[in-house]
Amino acid sequence: MGLTAATGDAARPATAAPPAIELRGISKAFGPVQANRDIALAVRRGTIHGIVGENGAGKSTLMSILYGFYRPDAGQILIDGREVAIRDSQAAIRAGIGMVFQHFKLVPNFTVLENVILGAEDGALLAPSLGRARRELRQLAADYQLEVDPDAVVEDLSVGHQQRVEILKALYRRADILILDEPTGVLTPPEADHLFRILRGLRDQGATVILITHKLREIMQITDAVSVMRRGEMVATVPTADTTPEALAELMVGRKVLLRVDKAPAAPGAPVMELAGLRMVDADGVERLRGIDLTVRAGEILGIAGVSGNGQSQLLQILGGYPEPGAQVTGRATLKGAALPLAGADARQRRRVGIGNIPEDRQAEGLVMDFAAWENMVFGHHRDPEYQAGAMMDNDAIRQRTARLMQRFDVRPPLSDLAARNFSGGNQQKIVCAREIEEGPALLLVGQPTRGVDIGAIEFIHRRLVEMRDAGAAILLVSVELDEILALSDRIAVMFDGRIMGERLPGATTAGELGLMMAGVGEGRAR
Amino acid sequence: MDLATLLQILDSATRLMAPLLLACLAGLWSERAGVFDIGLEGKMLIAAFAAAAVAAVTGSVWAGLAAGIGASLALACVHALAAITFRGNQLISGVAINFLASGLTVLLGQSWFGLGGRTPSLEGAARFAPVTLPGAEALRGVPVIGPLYAEVLSGHTPLVYLALALVPATGWVLYRTRFGLRLRAVGENPASVDTAGVSVVRLRWAAVLIAGVLCGVAGAYLATGLSAGFVKEMTAGRGYIALAALIFANWRPWRALGATFLFGLMEAVANRFPSLELGPITVPSMVMTALPYILTVIILAGFIGRATPPRAGGEPYVKER
Amino acid sequence: SAEPALIFDLGGKFDKSFNEAAYAGAERWKAETGGTYKELEMQSEAQREQALRRLAQAGADPIVMTGFAFGDVLNKVAPDYPDNRFVIIDMVVDQPNVQSIVFTEEQGSYLAGIAAAKASKTGTVGFIGGMDIPLIHKFQCGYAQGFKAARPDGKVLVNYTGTTPAAWNDPVKGGELARAQKSQGADVIYAAAGGTGIGVLQAAADEGILSIGVDSNQNHLHPGKVLTSVVKRVDNSVYDAFSNPEAITGGVKVMDLKSDGVTLAMDEHNKALMTEDMVKAIDEARAAIVAGTLTVHDYMTDNACPVE
Amino acid sequence: MTRLPRWADLVLTPLISLVLAFGLSALVILAIGESPWLALKTMVTGALGSSYGWGYTLYYATNFVFTGLAVAVAYHAGLFNIGGEGQAAMGGLGVALVCLALPWPHWALALPAAMLGGAAFGALWALIPAWLQAKRGSHIVITTIMFNFIAAAALNYLLANVLRPTGSMDPATARFPEGTALPRLTDMAAALGLDWGKATPANVSFLVALAACGLVWLLIWRTRLGYEIRAFGKSERAARYAGISPARITVVAMLISGGLAGLMAINNVMGEAGRLVLNSVEGAGFIGIAVALMGRNHPLGILLAALLFGFLYQGGGELALFTQIPRELIVVIQALVILFTGALDNMVRMLIAPLFARRGGA
Ligand SMILES: Nc1ncnc2c1ncn2[C@@H]1O[C@H](COP(=O)(O)OP(=O)(O)OP(=O)(O)O)[C@@H](O)[C@H]1O
Ligand SMILES: Nc1ncnc2c1ncn2[C@@H]1O[C@H](COP(=O)(O)OP(=O)(O)OP(=O)(O)O)[C@@H](O)[C@H]1O
Numbered sequence A: 001m002g003l004t005a006a007t008g009d010a011a012r013p014a015t016a017a018p019p020a021i022e023l024r025g026i027s028k029a030f031g032p033v034q035a036n037r038d039i040a041l042a043v044r045r046g047t048i049h050g051i052v053g054e055n056g057a058g059k060s061t062l063m064s065i066l067y068g069f070y071r072p073d074a075g076q077i078l079i080d081g082r083e084v085a086i087r088d089s090q091a092a093i094r095a096g097i098g099m100v101f102q103h104f105k106l107v108p109n110f111t112v113l114e115n116v117i118l119g120a121e122d123g124a125l126l127a128p129s130l131g132r133a134r135r136e137l138r139q140l141a142a143d144y145q146l147e148v149d150p151d152a153v154v155e156d157l158s159v160g161h162q163q164r165v166e167i168l169k170a171l172y173r174r175a176d177i178l179i180l181d182e183p184t185g186v187l188t189p190p191e192a193d194h195l196f197r198i199l200r201g202l203r204d205q206g207a208t209v210i211l212i213t214h215k216l217r218e219i220m221q222i223t224d225a226v227s228v229m230r231r232g233e234m235v236a237t238v239p240t241a242d243t244t245p246e247a248l249a250e251l252m253v254g255r256k257v258l259l260r261v262d263k264a265p266a267a268p269g270a271p272v273m274e275l276a277g278l279r280m281v282d283a284d285g286v287e288r289l290r291g292i293d294l295t296v297r298a299g300e301i302l303g304i305a306g307v308s309g310n311g312q313s314q315l316l317q318i319l320g321g322y323p324e325p326g327a328q329v330t331g332r333a334t335l336k337g338a339a340l341p342l343a344g345a346d347a348r349q350r351r352r353v354g355i356g357n358i359p360e361d362r363q364a365e366g367l368v369m370d371f372a373a374w375e376n377m378v379f380g381h382h383r384d385p386e387y388q389a390g391a392m393m394d395n396d397a398i399r400q401r402t403a404r405l406m407q408r409f410d411v412r413p414p415l416s417d418l419a420a421r422n423f424s425g426g427n428q429q430k431i432v433c434a435r436e437i438e439e440g441p442a443l444l445l446v447g448q449p450t451r452g453v454d455i456g457a458i459e460f461i462h463r464r465l466v467e468m469r470d471a472g473a474a475i476l477l478v479s480v481e482l483d484e485i486l487a488l489s490d491r492i493a494v495m496f497d498g499r500i501m502g503e504r505l506p507g508a509t510t511a512g513e514l515g516l517m518m519a520g521v522g523e524g525r526a527r
Numbered sequence B: 001m002d003l004a005t006l007l008q009i010l011d012s013a014t015r016l017m018a019p020l021l022l023a024c025l026a027g028l029w030s031e032r033a034g035v036f037d038i039g040l041e042g043k044m045l046i047a048a049f050a051a052a053a054v055a056a057v058t059g060s061v062w063a064g065l066a067a068g069i070g071a072s073l074a075l076a077c078v079h080a081l082a083a084i085t086f087r088g089n090q091l092i093s094g095v096a097i098n099f100l101a102s103g104l105t106v107l108l109g110q111s112w113f114g115l116g117g118r119t120p121s122l123e124g125a126a127r128f129a130p131v132t133l134p135g136a137e138a139l140r141g142v143p144v145i146g147p148l149y150a151e152v153l154s155g156h157t158p159l160v161y162l163a164l165a166l167v168p169a170t171g172w173v174l175y176r177t178r179f180g181l182r183l184r185a186v187g188e189n190p191a192s193v194d195t196a197g198v199s200v201v202r203l204r205w206a207a208v209l210i211a212g213v214l215c216g217v218a219g220a221y222l223a224t225g226l227s228a229g230f231v232k233e234m235t236a237g238r239g240y241i242a243l244a245a246l247i248f249a250n251w252r253p254w255r256a257l258g259a260t261f262l263f264g265l266m267e268a269v270a271n272r273f274p275s276l277e278l279g280p281i282t283v284p285s286m287v288m289t290a291l292p293y294i295l296t297v298i299i300l301a302g303f304i305g306r307a308t309p310p311r312a313g314g315e316p317y318v319k320e321r
Numbered sequence C: 001s002a003e004p005a006l007i008f009d010l011g012g013k014f015d016k017s018f019n020e021a022a023y024a025g026a027e028r029w030k031a032e033t034g035g036t037y038k039e040l041e042m043q044s045e046a047q048r049e050q051a052l053r054r055l056a057q058a059g060a061d062p063i064v065m066t067g068f069a070f071g072d073v074l075n076k077v078a079p080d081y082p083d084n085r086f087v088i089i090d091m092v093v094d095q096p097n098v099q100s101i102v103f104t105e106e107q108g109s110y111l112a113g114i115a116a117a118k119a120s121k122t123g124t125v126g127f128i129g130g131m132d133i134p135l136i137h138k139f140q141c142g143y144a145q146g147f148k149a150a151r152p153d154g155k156v157l158v159n160y161t162g163t164t165p166a167a168w169n170d171p172v173k174g175g176e177l178a179r180a181q182k183s184q185g186a187d188v189i190y191a192a193a194g195g196t197g198i199g200v201l202q203a204a205a206d207e208g209i210l211s212i213g214v215d216s217n218q219n220h221l222h223p224g225k226v227l228t229s230v231v232k233r234v235d236n237s238v239y240d241a242f243s244n245p246e247a248i249t250g251g252v253k254v255m256d257l258k259s260d261g262v263t264l265a266m267d268e269h270n271k272a273l274m275t276e277d278m279v280k281a282i283d284e285a286r287a288a289i290v291a292g293t294l295t296v297h298d299y300m301t302d303n304a305c306p307v308e
Numbered sequence D: 001m002t003r004l005p006r007w008a009d010l011v012l013t014p015l016i017s018l019v020l021a022f023g024l025s026a027l028v029i030l031a032i033g034e035s036p037w038l039a040l041k042t043m044v045t046g047a048l049g050s051s052y053g054w055g056y057t058l059y060y061a062t063n064f065v066f067t068g069l070a071v072a073v074a075y076h077a078g079l080f081n082i083g084g085e086g087q088a089a090m091g092g093l094g095v096a097l098v099c100l101a102l103p104w105p106h107w108a109l110a111l112p113a114a115m116l117g118g119a120a121f122g123a124l125w126a127l128i129p130a131w132l133q134a135k136r137g138s139h140i141v142i143t144t145i146m147f148n149f150i151a152a153a154a155l156n157y158l159l160a161n162v163l164r165p166t167g168s169m170d171p172a173t174a175r176f177p178e179g180t181a182l183p184r185l186t187d188m189a190a191a192l193g194l195d196w197g198k199a200t201p202a203n204v205s206f207l208v209a210l211a212a213c214g215l216v217w218l219l220i221w222r223t224r225l226g227y228e229i230r231a232f233g234k235s236e237r238a239a240r241y242a243g244i245s246p247a248r249i250t251v252v253a254m255l256i257s258g259g260l261a262g263l264m265a266i267n268n269v270m271g272e273a274g275r276l277v278l279n280s281v282e283g284a285g286f287i288g289i290a291v292a293l294m295g296r297n298h299p300l301g302i303l304l305a306a307l308l309f310g311f312l313y314q315g316g317g318e319l320a321l322f323t324q325i326p327r328e329l330i331v332v333i334q335a336l337v338i339l340f341t342g343a344l345d346n347m348v349r350m351l352i353a354p355l356f357a358r359r360g361g362a
């Protein structure tokens, strides 16, 4: 490939200003893993530069090096043409770099203000810093439409707002180079649009933005140039205008990728699950679900769209049999005509009656991160008779099954003894999917199945879900990705504030209409 | 119960509270920064020994206090080295420190003084003397407040007042200063501090050293304030009680005052009423001795909800694995 | 001849109490005769048997041990070594080659009770025990009897420090208990509590009241402030056993007032505190006990005390 | 950081840690004017140099195996059980009550009954903190600490006032009947024609401890319950997703933990003393914490760590018996061993990592 950053840059007129960021020969190994290998990258000032690559390609590592979080084994970093030694994040901050990590680095029980000033306080006493920060935050909010309540405790904020706090942190530190690592993974489309408006605004004021994402649509939509990484190496840097999503996908994965979901029209059968008047009041007395009525039929995918935090998680947890402790659940439900107790049941009972569950948070719920892949492969089903050998668990049977499923679901690396923690997010998700799908449930609950997963894996997971539907299973899909909802669902319900705002058919609606309903605008409680 | 008895119990509770409070605040500093500390007991013990030994030799209680702090700091350094610098298991390190102090105090005491680990009894300037707070005598006549001030608040050694003053001081530093903000952050999410360009290791060291100083004061108070010399194992489990109080207090300074006072109070009550006669039955003394512990369990079960420890507590901060 | 041996109980030889007294006796013997002896300190229960057997096999003779806790093991071990002589203090072991030495702590404590009764101005005195075990009740009961005999209307406050071995080493709590008793009117406090007692004596001295020491002579700890000490002459027992092993025979040797096995310490440190009246009362009681006209009840015989 | 080969991590690191701990101990011995060489020789010959020494080493190790396993089982469930001391003490009560209840004709009958008694009392003592944690959220660390004190008070009361035969000085129960005397390892060796470990307290409980190691291993790594315990210990949320009841696992794990601690009593109370004395546990419950942590909560590791501590106890005892070195030195040595093998192991890894890095790089 000829289009490396260096050659691309050299081709420019000599009068051009030096790049805002230039990386030369960056290498980094974690033990045996070569996360970055001899990377070169140049980013022009005043542009939005995208970075794409499969899970584990080394994107986050590279940016963390730039931000001084990791130290490279070799290589140089130049800011505005001058070499700088970025020994720690302090140095990066001084060089004007700010970073919004994939996993936020906020203190959950601090207020927004406290999080913003942390590490950038004016003096030994907090009060003056807090006062100044409050004023500056107000200004920043006005300038960039970044409103957040400065006194809110961060853990009470939605992820979208938490991300704003991260951005505010960077801006408060006067960053003019802003790195965002998969910022839209947790955002709703309106939130993502809002973020992009902000990023454009920043760019127009001369800031430089680096954006890591798995969503090629976003790359095409907002970036000026894009770099592709594969297995720790930088394989290409091209102006966005000169490329296509298909070309990028092929560069990333090394093969052709189908970006659309191919599926036949659904052939819905009898209702599998019917839900009427589901209400839930949590331990703090807040009503999270305010009367949900839903029907899911055999052989269809019912997509639930909505901004996260509108009750989807609670809905999935209740149906999955593990409502949060202290919650009060009322309402009626049936599964295949038989009554399904909503309160007082547990997750085991749900699995017994044929409800599978791909949870929203694979790392906190769907997997035990320290368990080996084979142990995770029966998690939740570990009491099923086929995995027992007398009083003991039949580990050989479980291992064999794991080997089989890892092959069938293309889990990489296919090592059943590897701890879940050591798989990339996409492969972790494949393990969960393999487990839940292979149990052949009558109803499959699916929450955010492709969050943070690379396009190769997304394609794969989507295809498996459709296959399952075609085999006659009922699927309840919750996702904040409108694209995903639109591509997969046979029917779409929109959830807002603990209610179903209405139902649409994918062919008969638009992202715009759904977006409005997700924001609570629309026809109220349509049936 | 008459007023005099009540005052005496409160007075006694205050004295008994002070070492617990100091140790509890020590634990608070360390654990708020994300470093568990079950070595409070050991640090107090070695401080008690060092304070008594040096006070006995020099005749100066202040030299003793300094030595106590120094000895406790030395063990705190061991803990910090193991738990922070080398990212070892914080619980094991704490257990080791307790053993180390228990053995070293007697070993050194025996080879220095030949009294089987005891130090010579301290007299005069080698001990902390009680101080009478200003106006204590004048106010004595005022109903309620007067006796409370004169009998309960006044007449303790300076370290008691230091311990009490440390409560607002701790609260102030933790919640009102840059250092406190960063320290609390490092106990909740060290990565947030790290990405803000502040050294996690340095902050945690600072917190552990502060804990060392406070344990040093607590130990010195035991040996030179409450008693007049060191006796082996004289901390008698107070480090563990302080730990319990810390959890009880949900890692908050003012609640630490409340929790340790409660423990002091329960011990004082059990001291005052060694066997309680309740009509026909006499509660045996063993029950009264165990009463503080039984009550703790009951209070814990009845009134205090789930304790929420600092989120990053007990975990060494590892960036790369 | 064979080397004698001395085994200390778990409290250790510097317990300021009877292990230390035993140590003092052995050291006195060593200083006077120039002989050598083996000494052992226990670390755990299981070591008792180990220590006894190892010493017996090594030919140590006699083997003296302090503390009732050896009784059970010695009963088992002694028959295996018929040629060795054993001396156990504070416990009766019925074997032909074991001499049991018991002290009449209740008698010494009785005299201390009388002293306390005479010295007290308030009519209330205190007793602070270490771990709440029968042996310490024996001290307490004797003390209470003596006190009540001299002052039937008086009151004895009783506290025990705790229920774990930590109760022997908690001077802080000892001091606090002394203060609590003082606030209830006690002006003489008798401490039978090992290292905890040091805190009791200290607090009493600080608070300006009197205290009574135990086991060893503790009068010198706070001259003029310790009324007296109830001394168990464990040192003499060890000294005698070491000096004259031939005299060791099976059976029980009672060390009482008569044989000066228990005494009240009188020295220059407490001379001023001992009034004539007090000395007279003590002497009378001692004479009566020695003569057998007065018996002090022993708590151990029935687990009960005739006076509160 | 360079990764060490597995064998280096499992064998070399602990060995070097031990060497460092003993090296520092030697300095301490020098500092108090004694000979480290003599100390080492005394300890090694005293604890390992004869079948007699081994008999004691194994006896102590047996105690630590039980308490170590107790801590480990709870630890796998994410529960820090500091209450081994009280649970083992209560187990002693259970064993004593069983042994004194009947005129047992033969140990083979008495042992299973005593095991049940000990385990039941230990488990019961763990049940209350477990239940409080599960239902009321009371922090198990505090409640188990408190229950240690309460157990001590209760036993003190019972031994001094209820179970003590009248006229006895000793706050202890009467001797257990003859039929409860457990066979000592020395008797068993004699039956095989071997002269081994004469007059040592090591008894058949050691074999029970070995079996317990095996059973705990099976429980944790082979059974559904163990799987659930480990899953719950790693992540409560994931456990709830999988239909594992947090309350149930908390209670069950603590019952097993307390039961194991209580089982220790067959060794010290039934096997050694033949009666229940005050403070019979002697800190073994706390040593169990160190043993479990050093053994990385794995039964094999616990067995090895327990043997190490058995060695330190017996060797240290010999030191106190036959040299002028004060017995507290052993406590210092224990502390250093715990510190270096348990908490400073990463330091050792960093020290030896370059050796492997160079070889690996070449
Ligand atoms: N902290 C770490 N310690 C050890 N290895 C790491 C660490 N972080 C990343 N790695 C390794 O480096 C490789 C690159 O990881 P990185 O997180 O940079 O990938 P990525 O491109 O950001 O992936 P994703 O799209 O999933 O976010 C991974 O395969 C992983 O094995
Ligand atoms: N601290 C770490 N130690 C070891 N491996 C790590 C570490 N952090 C990340 N990795 C590995 O790096 C790879 C990519 O991880 P990363 O967390 O960046 O992306 P991800 O798994 O896609 O996360 P998400 O699903 O949250 O987007 C995985 O193989 C992961 O296991």
Ligand SMILES: [Mg+2]
Pocket: A059, A060, A061, A102, A181
């Ligand atoms: Mg990443």
Ligand SMILES: [Mg+2]
Pocket: A055, A102, A182, A425, A452, A453
């Ligand atoms: Mg990712």
